[in-house]
Every structure is written in structure tokens, then in C-alpha cells.
Amino acid sequence: MVSRSSLESLVAEVGNALKQHNKLIVTAESCTGGLIAEALTSIAGSTAWFDRAYITYSYESKREMLGVHENTIQHKGAVSQECVEEMVIGALQESHATVSVACSGIAGPGGGTPDKPVGTVWISWAMQGHDEVVSKLYHFDGDRNAVREACTVEALKGVLSILDDV
Numbered sequence: 104m105v106s107r108s109s110l111e112s113l114v115a116e117v118g119n120a121l122k123q124h125n126k127l128i129v130t131a132e133s134c135t136g137g138l139i140a141e142a143l144t145s146i147a148g149s150t151a152w153f154d155r156a157y158i159t160y161s162y163e164s165k166r167e168m169l170g171v172h173e174n175t176i177q178h179k180g181a182v183s184q185e186c187v188e189e190m191v192i193g194a195l196q197e198s199h200a201t202v203s204v205a206c207s208g209i210a211g212p213g214g215g216t217p218d219k220p221v222g223t224v225w226i227s228w229a230m231q232g233h234d235e236v237v238s239k240l241y242h243f244d245g246d247r248n249a250v251r252e253a254c255t256v257e258a259l260k261g262v263l264s265i266l267d268d269v
Contacts, residue, residue: 105252105253117263126152126201128152128202128204128262129203131203133159133207135210135254136158136160139206140158142259155199162176165181172189175189182209182219182224184240186225187205191229192236195231200231202231204258206225208241208250209221211250222241222250241257
């Protein structure tokens with residue numbers, strides 16, 4: 104579990120970096136159910152760099168709101184690199200943001216498989232004007248809340264990482 108003060112510090116750092124680079128962020132979240140957006144908007148002044156959030160828990164919402172292809176969901180699954188990359192690109196295309204983060208995973212306690220056990224999470228980051236989409240597979244330990252919190256922290260750290268490359 105991450106402490107409240109360390110999460111607030113990380114969010115402040117992300118906010119400052121977005122503001123410094125004159126960027127707006129959008130989130131596309133599945134397994135976190137909006138925790139990344141909640142963290143980002145928990146500090147005053149976030150309206151300067153936070154555009155919106157998509158909480159796309161169902162397959163239909165991923166397709167309808169973010170343009171995830173049916174073929175991707177059917178053949179790769181919602182918890183896949185392909186799906187989060189389509190989510191992160193769709194979020195950029197459907198918003199006014201210039202930076203995007205997306206996640207999809209299995210927070211538990213059920214839903215895991217031998218190939219994708221509980222704690223399996225894909226996170227993806229993208230930025231307008233950059234061809235490269237960065238994606239990473241994680242295997243988080245702990246209960247449902249621990250997985251969701253760990254995903255939120257890693258998503259925010261990844262935002263800092265892609266902004267460092269600007």
C-alpha cells in the first residue's frame with residue numbers, strides 16, 4: 104500500500120510536469136475504475152492540466168468510447184497490450200488532451216487465469232506528436248485494492264517518464 108502523502112507528492116510532481124510542458128492529460132481506465140483520475144484531480148489547480156477520464160470497464164464501453172476493435176477484444180482480450188494501446192490512442196483522439204494513460208487488468212479476487220493471473224495489468228502511455236506508444240506489463244501482488252493502487256502509482260510514474268523525454 105502506498106501512503107497518502109507519497110501519492111499526493113507523486114501527483115503534485117505529475118501536475119507540475121504537465122503544467123511545465125503545457126500538456127493536458129486524459130485517462131482511460133478499466134481495472135482502476137477511475138482511481139488514476141481521482142488521484143490527479145485530488146489536488147487544487149488540476150484544471151490547468153487535467154482534461155477528462157474514460158472509465159471503460161465493459162467491453163462495449165471500450166469499443167464505443169475509445170474505438171477498441173472487436174477483433175482485439177475477441178482474439179487478444181481486454182487485458183492485453185493491444186487493447187490498452189487502442190485505449191490510450193482512442194482517449195487521445197476523443198479528447199483535447201495531449202498526454203494519455205490507459206490501463207486494463209485483473210484486480211481480483213476472481214477473474215484470473217493461468218495465463219493472466221490476478222494482479223496482471225497492462226498500462227500504456229501516449230503523447231500527441233509522438234509516434235511511439237509505450238506499454239508495460241505488470242504483475243502486482245496483494246488484494247484488489249493493492250492491485251488498483253499499485254496500478255495507479257505506476258501509471259503516474261509512467262506519465263513522468265514520458266514527459267522527461269519531451
